[in-house]
Amino acid sequence: MDKMEALDKVLEEYGKVPGSLITILQKTQDIFGYIPKDVINHISQATKVKPAKIYGVATFYSQFRLEPIGKYLIMMCQGTACHVNGSDEIAREVSEYLGIEDGQTTEDGIFTINNVACLGCCSLAPVMMVRSAEGDETFGNLTKEKVVEILEEIRSREA
Amino acid sequence: MKVIVGQGSCGIATGAKKTVAALEKAIYENRLNIKVGTTGCIGTCYLEPIVDVYDDDGKLTRYVKVDEEKAAKIVEEHIKGGKPIEEFAISSEDEQFLEKQTRIVLRNCGKIDPENIEEYGQYEAARKVLTSMRREQVIEVIKESGLRGRGGAGFPTWFKWNAALEQPSKEKYIVCNADEGDPGAFMDRSVLEGDPHSVLEGMIIGGFAIGACEGIIYCRAEYPLAIKRLEIAMAQAREKGYLGKNLFGSGWDFDIRIKAGAGAFVCGEETALIASLEGERGMPRLKPPFPAAKGYWQKPTNINNVETFANVPWIMVNGGKAFAQMGLGPSKGTKVFALAGKIKKGGLVEVPMGLPLENVIFDIGGGIKNDAQFKAVQMGGPSGGCVPGELIDTKVTYEDINKTGAIVGSGGMIVMDETTCMVDMARYFLEFTRKESCGKCVYCRIGTMRMLEILERITAGEGQDGDIEKLEELAYKVKEGSLCGLGQTAPNPVLTTLKYFRNEYEDHIYRKKCTAHSCQALVKYEITDKCVGCSLCSKKCPVNAISGKVKEQFTIDQNLCIKCGKCMLGCKFDAITKE
Ligand SMILES: Cc1cc2nc3c(=O)[nH]c(=O)nc-3n(C[C@H](O)[C@H](O)[C@H](O)COP(=O)(O)O)c2cc1C
Ligand code: FES
Numbered sequence: 001m002d003k004m005e006a007l008d009k010v011l012e013e014y015g016k017v018p019g020s021l022i023t024i025l026q027k028t029q030d031i032f033g034y035i036p037k038d039v040i041n042h043i044s045q046a047t048k049v050k051p052a053k054i055y056g057v058a059t060f061y062s063q064f065r066l067e068p069i070g071k072y073l074i075m076m077c078q079g080t081a082c083h084v085n086g087s088d089e090i091a092r093e094v095s096e097y098l099g100i101e102d103g104q105t106t107e108d109g110i111f112t113i114n115n116v117a118c119l120g121c122c123s124l125a126p127v128m129m130v131r132s133a134e135g136d137e138t139f140g141n142l143t144k145e146k147v148v149e150i151l152e153e154i155r156s157r158e159a
Numbered sequence: 160m161k162v163i164v165g166q167g168s169c170g171i172a173t174g175a176k177k178t179v180a181a182l183e184k185a186i187y188e189n190r191l192n193i194k195v196g197t198t199g200c201i202g203t204c205y206l207e208p209i210v211d212v213y214d215d216d217g218k219l220t221r222y223v224k225v226d227e228e229k230a231a232k233i234v235e236e237h238i239k240g241g242k243p244i245e246e247f248a249i250s251s252e253d254e255q256f257l258e259k260q261t262r263i264v265l266r267n268c269g270k271i272d273p274e275n276i277e278e279y280g281q282y283e284a285a286r287k288v289l290t291s292m293r294r295e296q297v298i299e300v301i302k303e304s305g306l307r308g309r310g311g312a313g314f315p316t317w318f319k320w321n322a323a324l325e326q327p328s329k330e331k332y333i334v335c336n337a338d339e340g341d342p343g344a345f346m347d348r349s350v351l352e353g354d355p356h357s358v359l360e361g362m363i364i365g366g367f368a369i370g371a372c373e374g375i376i377y378c379r380a381e382y383p384l385a386i387k388r389l390e391i392a393m394a395q396a397r398e399k400g401y402l403g404k405n406l407f408g409s410g411w412d413f414d415i416r417i418k419a420g421a422g423a424f425v426c427g428e429e430t431a432l433i434a435s436l437e438g439e440r441g442m443p444r445l446k447p448p449f450p451a452a453k454g455y456w457q458k459p460t461n462i463n464n465v466e467t468f469a470n471v472p473w474i475m476v477n478g479g480k481a482f483a484q485m486g487l488g489p490s491k492g493t494k495v496f497a498l499a500g501k502i503k504k505g506g507l508v509e510v511p512m513g514l515p516l517e518n519v520i521f522d523i524g525g526g527i528k529n530d531a532q533f534k535a536v537q538m539g540g541p542s543g544g545c546v547p548g549e550l551i552d553t554k555v556t557y558e559d560i561n562k563t564g565a566i567v568g569s570g571g572m573i574v575m576d577e578t579t580c581m582v583d584m585a586r587y588f589l590e591f592t593r594k595e596s597c598g599k600c601v602y603c604r605i606g607t608m609r610m611l612e613i614l615e616r617i618t619a620g621e622g623q624d625g626d627i628e629k630l631e632e633l634a635y636k637v638k639e640g641s642l643c644g645l646g647q648t649a650p651n652p653v654l655t656t657l658k659y660f661r662n663e664y665e666d667h668i669y670r671k672k673c674t675a676h677s678c679q680a681l682v683k684y685e686i687t688d689k690c691v692g693c694s695l696c697s698k699k700c701p702v703n704a705i706s707g708k709v710k711e712q713f714t715i716d717q718n719l720c721i722k723c724g725k726c727m728l729g730c731k732f733d734a735i736t737k738e
Contacts, residue, residue, distance in 0.1 A: 019456075021438035022421050026380075060440040060597075061421035063380050080343030080537060080573045081499035083587050117424070117591065118342035119381055121169045122497060122571075123204035123505030136383060138172035 006031045007039065011046040021049060021057055025064055034065040062116075069112040070105045072154055073131040074098075079118030081125040090126045091115065093144045097151055110158050111151070130154070160238060161213040162186075162193055165269060167200030167352045168384050169345075174226065175208040181227035182210070185234035193238065199353020199388075201269030202507035203256055206249065212237055221249040253504070259523050261485065262509045263493050264346075264469045268353035273388050276395040279356040284472035285363045285401065289409040294324055297368040301471070303479030305491030310336055310427075310464030311542065311568050312644075313490075313557040319461055322451035323369035326459035333371040334436070334455065334462045335362055337378040337385070338420055340427040341540030342591065344571030346495040347465040349507055351378070351385035354469065355392035359415060361468030363401065364475060366413050369461050374415035377432055380422055389417055424541070424595035428643050429454075429462050431597065442597045443643035464569070466495055487513025490556035500537075500573035501528045510555070517551045520574060531576035535659070539568030541588045541595075542648035544655025545581065564655040566648075580677035581660040582667050586614035588652035592645060602640030606633050607649055614653070620680040622668030631657065679722045682737050686713050686726075689734035696726035696735065 010027045014020040024043060028035055035058055044051045058064040076091045091113075095101055098111050105112040121127045124140025128147070139150055162182060166175045182195050201209055206223035210233060213219050220243045222233055229247050237243050262268075271278035288297055302317035323331060335358060339347040351358060362374045378386050393415055396402045404412045418436055425431045426441035433455050435441040454460020470492065474482045482492045490512040496519060499505045503525035510519060520526070520536060527533050535545040544565035546553060553559050560567045575584070593607040610633050613626050634650035641647050657664065666672045673681040686696070686705075690712040697705040697713060704720045707713030715726070727735040 019436065019438040022435065023418070023438070026419060026421065057438070057440055061423050063420075063422035078342070080341075080540065080571070080587070081505075084500045084573055084575060084579055084584075116381065116422075118344070119168070120339070120345040120348040121172045121204075122343050122345050122499035122573075124169055124172055124207075125499060125505075127172065138168060140169070140172040 003031050004042075007042070008046075011043065015046045021047070021054065022061070025054070025058055029064060032068075034068050037066070068105070070110050071132060071158070072111050074111055074113050074151075075116045075119065075129040075131065076102075076113060077117070077119045077121075077125070077127040077129075078115045079122060079125075081122035082118075082127055085125040087126040090128070090142050090144065090147055094128075094147055094151065097148055110155070160193060160215055161196060161211075162238065163196040163198050163211040163213070163272075165199070165201045165207060165209040165211075166197045167349055168382075169200055169204045170207045170209065171384075173207040177227055178208045178210065178225050178230050181230035182234060185231045186238070189234060189239050191234070191239060197272050197274060198270060199268050199273045200349040200507065201257075202260075202265060202349070202509075203249075203253065203504070204506040205504050206253060212243070221254075222247045223249045223253070256504055256506070256508075256523055256525075259518075260509050261493050261511050263473050263482075264350060264357075264466050264495050265353075265507060265509050266473065267357060268349060268507075271354065273353055273355055274391050276356060276392065276399060279354070282356075282360050282363070282396070282399075282401045282472075284475035285360050285367075286407050288364050288475055289367055289407040289411065294368050294370060297364065297475070298324065300474060300479045301368075304470075304474045304482035305479075305486070305489065306467065306470055306474065306482065307490070307557065308464055309466035309470075309494065309569065311539070311566070313567065316463065316467055319451060319463070320365060320368050322449070323371075323459050323461040326452060328459050329372070330456075330458045331369055331371045332455045332458060332460040333362055333366040333369060333374045334432070334460060335374070335376040335465060335468055336427060336429075336432060336462050337376055337382075337465050338427040338432065339379055339382070339465075339569065340424040341542075341569050341571045343499060343537075343540060343573050344497045344569050345499075346497050346507055346570050348382050348385055350465050350469050350495075351382065352388050355385075355389045356396065357469045357472055358389075358465055359392055359396055359402070361463075361471035362415060363406070363413060364471050365461065365463060365468065367409075367411060369459070371413065371461070374413065375436060375455070376415060376417045377420060377426070377436060378417055379420045386417060386419060393417075423597075424591070425597045425643070425645050428645060431643070432462065433460065440597070442599050443645070445642060466570070485511040487511075487554060487556050488558060490558065494555065494567065494570055496555075496570045496572045498524045498572050498574065501531065501576040501579070502526075502574040503528055512556050513554050515552045515554050516546065519555065519572070520551070524574070527574065527576050531578070534575045534577050534579060535581065537565075537573040537575065537584065537652075538571065539566035539648075539651070540571050541592050542566060542644060542651060543568045543571075544651045545575070545584065545659065546655075547659040564651065564658055566651075578675050578677060580618070580673050580675035581656040581663050582614065582673075583618050583675075583677055585653045585656045586611065586618050589614055589649070592649040596645060596649075600641045600643075600646055602637045603642075603646030603649065606637035606640065607646070609633055610637070610650070610653065617664065617667045618673075618678045618680070620667070620671050620678070622664075624668070626668055627657065627661070627664050676737050682722055683717065684715055684720060684722065684724070684727060685736050685738065686715060687734050687736055688712060689732050691732055691734070693731070695729050695731065699725045699729040701725065
């Protein structure tokens with residue numbers, strides 16, 4: 001199904017249900033991988049919610065992205081347990097290896113880094129989660145060597 | 160014979176899926192007819208992946224840290240051969256981790272298959288309530304139990320339920336707060352993943368008590384597995400008639416739905432959560448009116464935490480008295496703590512309230528990683544504070560922990576050793592609250608920013624005389640000038656570290672020293688006379704700050720050094736020190 005068609009189905013189901021804006025945006029992001037600007041206008045027409053308000057909600061919550069992301073979303077945990085166990089260094093290593101900072105995407109469109117607060121696996125700190133079309137995979141007890149290995153493995157898979 | 164693998168998020172992160180695949184492969188190859196079952200987080204996260212093998216006579220052998228190789232051997236020797244493998248099994252010392260606990264909330268976690276309602280049971284507590292009790296009687300039992308909210312504030316649950324019951328509206332809502340915002344706490348996730356039915360049953364009972372028409376679970380988006388297991392559990396409960404129309408023949412209709420959060424810490428606050436449920440930006444509003452009077456769509460709404468609800472079915476079955484017998488003073492029952500940080504045995508610990516911190520951290524948690532010196536434990540996350548080593552005999556009750564300046568909070572316990580810099584901890588939490596402030600109150604929005612700037616300059620070695628006083632002044636202003644709990648408590652991590660570790664702040668500001676060797680700008684790497692001149696460090700240095708003649712002692716140019724520590728990690732002769 002075409003992406004716009006998929007979105008229209010979502011709007012058909014939720015467009016008139018009060019209080020559904022967040023759900024609609026979540027489903028939009030599932031479809032497009034992010035929330036494109038022109039889609040905001042489309043949602044506005046269907047829901048009669050002003051674009052400014054949709055934009056306000058989309059920028060309030062950290063889950064929503066207004067830019068496309070890479071094939072693999074690398075979520076680096078910066079929660080307390082991970083922080084105490086050296087997540088800063090791990091994040092720096094990942095940034096250095098990929099040549100991008102938090103929130104950015106590699107030029108080849110494969111990786112995006114996103115710092116998050118706690119993935120709920122604190123006893124395995126430091127932790128990161130890799131999200132892709134195949135699902136989520138969490139890695140714990142990270143070391144500088146281990147993250148590089150994991151990223152190299154993904155790179156070689158994509159090469 | 161039964162084989163069960165712990166598959167909470169933590170188990171899966173350590174490779175439980177691979178272990179399952181290896182078990183299944185070996186079972187298939189050995190032509191055995193055994194299914195590999197699933198259970199939630201067992202709580203001993205430091206031993207994952209965990210495989211439980213039950214012999215036909217019911218005897219349990221618990222295998223720990225089972226990789227693919229071990230899995231194949233277990234099938235070969237134990238499942239097929241009938242001989243348990245001692246050396247892979249849990250040690251008696253590690254067994255103590257669970258034996259020393261009192262598990263009520265976690266009664267089923269790691270025991271039952273969370274995706275199979277038959278293993279949970281028949282919602283006996285809800286059945287009893289709906290078929291034989293009046294709403295007031297239910298609230299009376301909860302009052303007798305002394306149950307207080309486990310989401311942070313510790314407010315008596317019966318009081319909230321009663322306030323919602325007294326509202327005349329026909330349309331009322333009961334909401335489960337599964338936002339688990341404290342970064343470093345994971346007990347709610349484990350309960351949702353390991354025993355979702357206990358939460359649903361608790362919500363049914365609470366919903367009945369206040370006369371709700373619908374239940375909503377607000378679950379944070381970072382917990383996809385919890386959402387999936389809840390959905391499965393709800394579908395099964397509906398099929399059994401435990402949710403839907405005319406529950407247990409009582410004539411009362413009730414169903415529950417999930418709303419996934421979208422990543423905002425402030426949405427854990429009740430009024431912000433309600434705004435978010437309504438599809439708005441999650442901004443808190445002034446109370447009163449309390450949600451009990453005007454909540455979701457302006458209707459009476461009761462919000463409780465995951466753990467609070469999970470306690471409820473147990474209380475209804477065992478009675479309020481049994482619950483109240485545990486605990487100390489006005490802090491009744493048990494509390495689940497998520498032990499993490501520099502702790503040997505990280506995981507979930509449920510103990511009666513009133514146990515000293517020492518028992519939790521040392522007896523059960525096994526003490527500090529690498530036998531380092533215990534420095535402090537952070538409780539209550541961004542709203543809480545650090546309890547220092549000398550107060551280790553503090554009892555874990557709402558009252559005693561509050562006295563230290565920290566809070567029990569949702570139950571996160573991050574243990575710290577001498578390598579954790581307390582100023583950096585304060586900076587870390589301020590960075591978090593600054594980012595998560597919704598921006599409504601000026602003090603919370605800008606005050607936290609100014610506090611963060613001061614803390615950043617202190618940890619960068621640029622602290623100035625008067626910074627501590629300025630921090631204190633701002634801290635009290637932010638507390639006073641904020642509308643919701645986020646701003647009111649955001650300065651706590653700063654205030655508690657200032658109270659107990661003021662000397663560290665002074666070291667940073669006046670002596671430009673970080674005694675924990677953690678603040679990068681304040682550490683200094685040097686090459687000692689142990690150096691044999693192998694030149695490896697100079698090759699590792701990314702900024703060419705190290706020079707020297709081969710076979711002679713090398714030196715680091717401090718002006719060029721970016722303090723990345725790569726030289727120290729690379730040195731084979733222990734010749735580089737960090738000061
Ligand atoms: C900033 C902030 C964040 C909060 N986060 C949570 C949370 O993640 N989970 C939770 O159960 N309660 C959280 N609370 C507390 C809730 O507002 C509320 O007190 C609680 O859900 C009530 O349930 P209880 O009485 O069962 O504890 C938070 C409060 C504040 C001020
Ligand atoms: S702090 Fe990183 S997983 Fe919780």
